Amino acid sequence: GQQLNQSPQSMFIQEGEDVSMNCTSSSIFNTWLWYKQEPGEGPVLLIALYKAGELTSNGRLTAQFGITRKDSFLNISASIPSDVGIYFCAGRDFQGAQKLVFGQGTRLTINP
């Protein structure tokens, strides 16, 4: 199936460090979304981006919608232990159906 190219696949960092991950696509999307998933749970929406070039923050999280509409990045500042999880980017191309196309995920591990 169609997927976005998300990198890195995994990150091992120290508590307090900043984190950056990104997502690229060969297709244009009208909306970019970033989700976090913890074990045994469904994805939880962190940030939604609706316009090319848009930069949006949610607490320590900042995400941007690329100008070309084919990429997005997510930054987490001053990481804390509860940031551990798998982060997914998702693109939405509304063509009569609200279909989300997900990346492979970035697994974040934090050493205290």
Place this chain on the structure above:
Amino acid sequence: DAGVTQSPTHLIKTRGQHVTLRCSPISGHKSVSWYQQVLGQGPQFIFQYYEKEERGRGNFPDRFSARQFPNYSSELNVNALLLGDSALYLCASSYTGTEDTEAFFGQGTRLTVV
């Protein structure tokens, strides 16, 4: 308010059997989507339903079917189960299912086919 609820949470089936998974959307939401998440990958879109009608279908075989009921709850059915159908099945609900409304996911049903 309750979030998206899915049942059962875990299920073990034998190859060749069929399975029915259930989803109740957030109160007031009229659209339900289904996703399959294989271990180590991102979710893959299976179906979207809005007001009991199919709005979209992903690249899945005809063994997969779904329906939405008048109360907006939904069922996902999978026939002739294969080992490769083992996955976390996620349901997401949204208010209208259009591009200006966000989808919220349930905790998923973990299906194991043996």
